[in-house]
Amino acid sequence: AQSVTQLGSHVSVSEGALVLLRCNYSSSVPPYLFWYVQYPNQGLQLLLKYTTGATLVKGINGFEAEFKKSETSFHLTKPSAHMSDAAEYFCAVSDRGYSTLTFGKGTMLLVSP
């Protein structure tokens, strides 16, 4: 089975600062990688995904992530945090021959004024 490690259960940034949320994965085959966001008391929604092709992926709300095969990483970044970015972020990797997803444990992003 594949696995996902998200470093830091909580990350705090100031409004306007760089956001960096870390994700490392293990996979025995070329992975498909995803970032989902969960706002309080809601379901998850897709931020961005990597399947094949360009390793720098742009998503919604100004987020982007870069697939680095040599580092088995898929870190999520945003140049300037906004208060509305406060949420929990989940990294996920394809599993079982691309039939299921394995999620990380999540990182809560806190944004202070």
Added chain:
Amino acid sequence: NAGVTQTPKFQVLKTGQSMTLQCAQDMNHEYMSWYRQDPGMGLRLIHYSVGAGITDQGEVPNGYNVSRSTTEDFPLRLLSAAPSQTSVYFCASGTGMMETQYFGPGTRLLVL
């Protein structure tokens, strides 16, 4: 277009009781899945379905049953609830597992 709907929003059960969590989608998605979310554990896959009549187990299937008689509906059954099943349950659907998954609003279940 309602997307993915889940009922009930909140439920309290006693140990040993049974219940069904409902999930429906109106996007004609073939792929549907059930996850449970527990603090510090992320989302764990319970069961999934790749189309009507086809289901398979996920990471944590014990204590749960599913069936998929129509494309739209994917109910999750707890046969004999246990306190360890206290969790938030999310249903999701998509055109395929590697495509965007659309999540419902969740069902909060408390088993006493």
